[in-house]
Amino acid sequence: MSHTAGIRQAQKLKTRQTLLDAALGLLEHQSLSSLGLREVTRTAGVTPTAFYRHFDDIASLGVALVEQTLGSLHGMIGAILAETGDSEVRLDRSVDLIARHVREQPAHFRFIAREQHGGVGPVREAIAAQLRLFAEEVAAALADEPESRGWHEEDLLMLGGLYVDHMVITASAMLDAGPDGDTQVARTARRRLRLVTLGRLHWLDAPSPDAGS
Amino acid sequence: MSHTAGIRQAQKLKTRQTLLDAALGLLEHQSLSSLGLREVTRTAGVTPTAFYRHFDDIASLGVALVEQTLGSLHGMIGAILAETGDSEVRLDRSVDLIARHVREQPAHFRFIAREQHGGVGPVREAIAAQLRLFAEEVAAALADEPESRGWHEEDLLMLGGLYVDHMVITASAMLDAGPDGDTQVARTARRRLRLVTLGRLHWLDAPSPDAGS
DNA sequence: TGTACATCAGTGAACGCGCGTTCACTGATGTAC
DNA sequence: TGTACATCAGTGAACGCGCGTTCACTGATGTAC
Numbered sequence: 001m002s003h004t005a006g007i008r009q010a011q012k013l014k015t016r017q018t019l020l021d022a023a024l025g026l027l028e029h030q031s032l033s034s035l036g037l038r039e040v041t042r043t044a045g046v047t048p049t050a051f052y053r054h055f056d057d058i059a060s061l062g063v064a065l066v067e068q069t070l071g072s073l074h075g076m077i078g079a080i081l082a083e084t085g086d087s088e089v090r091l092d093r094s095v096d097l098i099a100r101h102v103r104e105q106p107a108h109f110r111f112i113a114r115e116q117h118g119g120v121g122p123v124r125e126a127i128a129a130q131l132r133l134f135a136e137e138v139a140a141a142l143a144d145e146p147e148s149r150g151w152h153e154e155d156l157l158m159l160g161g162l163y164v165d166h167m168v169i170t171a172s173a174m175l176d177a178g179p180d181g182d183t184q185v186a187r188t189a190r191r192r193l194r195l196v197t198l199g200r201l202h203w204l205d206a207p208s209p210d211a212g213s
Numbered sequence: 214m215s216h217t218a219g220i221r222q223a224q225k226l227k228t229r230q231t232l233l234d235a236a237l238g239l240l241e242h243q244s245l246s247s248l249g250l251r252e253v254t255r256t257a258g259v260t261p262t263a264f265y266r267h268f269d270d271i272a273s274l275g276v277a278l279v280e281q282t283l284g285s286l287h288g289m290i291g292a293i294l295a296e297t298g299d300s301e302v303r304l305d306r307s308v309d310l311i312a313r314h315v316r317e318q319p320a321h322f323r324f325i326a327r328e329q330h331g332g333v334g335p336v337r338e339a340i341a342a343q344l345r346l347f348a349e350e351v352a353a354a355l356a357d358e359p360e361s362r363g364w365h366e367e368d369l370l371m372l373g374g375l376y377v378d379h380m381v382i383t384a385s386a387m388l389d390a391g392p393d394g395d396t397q398v399a400r401t402a403r404r405r406l407r408l409v410t411l412g413r414l415h416w417l418d419a420p421s422p423d424a425g426s
Numbered sequence: 427t428g429t430a431c432a433t434c435a436g437t438g439a440a441c442g443c444g445c446g447t448t449c450a451c452t453g454a455t456g457t458a459c
Numbered sequence: 460t461g462t463a464c465a466t467c468a469g470t471g472a473a474c475g476c477g478c479g480t481t482c483a484c485t486g487a488t489g490t491a492c
Contacts, residue, residue: 006455006456007454007455007456008454008455008456008466008467008468011454011455011468011469012467012468012469015468015469029332030246030332031244031246031247031331031332033243033244033246033247034244034246034247034332036444036445036446037445037446037447038444038445038446039444039445046468046469046470047469047470047471048445048446048447049447049448049449049469049470049471050468050469050470051446052447053467053468053469054468057446113330114330114331114332116330117326117327117329117330117385118244118327118331119242119243119244119247119327124389128389155404158401158404158405158408159408161401161405162405162408165382169378172330176337176341188371188374191368191371192371192374192375194412194419195371195372195375195409195412195413195416196408196409196412197412198411198412198415198416198418198419199407199408199409199410199411199412199413199415200408200412201415202411202412202414202415203408203411205411206407206411219488219489220487220488220489221433221434221435221487221488221489224435224436224487224488225434225435225436228435228436249477249478249479250478250479250480251477251478251479252477252478259435259436259437260436260437260438261478261479261480262436262437262438262480262481262482263435263436263437264479265480266434266435266436267435270479
């Protein structure tokens with residue numbers, strides 16, 4: 001049986017997490033492809049060889065980091081989608097929520113923004129897959145709203161992707177702006193969202209050019 | 214005087230360009246921060262030490278690459294903005310133009326997308342500065358259109374930035390999709406642009422929440 | 427035009443260094459009886 | 460509960476390798492007279 005904690009297993013997981021945390025910290029000022037195995041283990045306080053007990057190489061540590069990092073953001077997406085009330089208020093709250101998360105865990109957002117188009121293939125693919133899931137989640141939530149009556153599924157997915165991409169862009173812009181520029185970035189982000197929302201409300205007014213083909 | 218070609222200077226510029234081209238080629242499959250000086254000179258066919266006759270280090274080669282790469286894209290922005298006619302047609306043409314440029318010089322777009330949030334500070338800043346310029350160019354062009362009557366300058370800049378960001382996102386998505394997925398990406402990109410354009414047309418219908426403060 | 431000297435882009439050898447990976451190991455944890 | 464053996468997370472020494480950077484150099488190009 002294995003219902004006990006398992007001291008060995010617990011220690012192993014702890015070391016693994018230490019390695020992931022060390023890597024995430026280092027990645028705040030460099031990209032994954034320039035991150036060294038020895039650099040990570042040095043920061044984590046373990047021997048270089050210990051690394052191989054947990055990951056094949058830096059790339060697979062990167063993939064694990066993607067899953068952990070974007071997993072922690074699922075809660076955020078949920079919170080945004082659960083918002084109700086006036087659309088203007090919801091919009092403000094969404095931007096505030098992103099801003100708060102970015103301030104609370106900047107390293108996570110920095111990592112995703114940096115590696116989304118970075119030099120490590122498997123990591124890029126892992127991020128793309130997760131963001132696609134997010135877009136689908138958002139699309140599904142949008143589908144339940146009255147404003148989405150009559151929308152094609154493809155268009156809902158397009159809109160979901162638009163929102164997710166803008167979430168990433170906004171987060172990244174906030175990181176670049178620093179704590180002082182936050183307000184201005186949030187202000188612009190809110191306007192962009194408002195414009196997209198306006199487009200959404202008038203989507204069905206316009207004839208769809210390729211509806212018949 | 215120096216109105217003559219200057220054989221020495223011409224040769225130096227040629228070598229410099231060879232280094233830049235070699236680097237751009239290598240950057241198709243890795244990021245700048247993992248690019249080695251020796252790797253570049255080996256590909257360019259010169260001695261490692263020759264590198265220092267042209268650049269202080271890899272980072273400053275990166276900055277030079279940004280200027281050259283985004284310089285070549287100014288023409289594209291101009292071409293898109295010069296389009297006239299039905300808004301639906303303009304929109305299609307814009308996406309086609311991006312698609313063509315991405316197919317013709319994938320390495321340039323890949324480099325910008327990758328290093329926009331990459332690990333090399335000076336390069337990140339150079340890209341951000343250039344994209345800001347692009348956004349201002351677009352905003353200025355939008356200001357001349359009848360649809361922009363009554364718009365605040367700040368909102369025009371917001372819209373310009375929105376278009377530029379989407380250009381980058383679209384280009385990046387096309388690179389990821391490869392030649393087969395191009396059509397689908399272009400299709401989604403067109404819909405996103407249409408939605409943004411719809412939002413634009415109804416921007417002044419809605420009351421601006423912070424107009425009075 | 428011809429000569430004598432200066433410049434300087436690119437060379438080639440050399441350096442010290444940190445890297446990723448291997449290997450045999452140690453000792454705490456887990457398991458069978 | 461106690462003992463004897465198995466497992467395996469983490470150690471520490473060692474390796475070969477490519478890196479960025481230095482230095483004195485060479486020889487074609489540029490310049491002054």
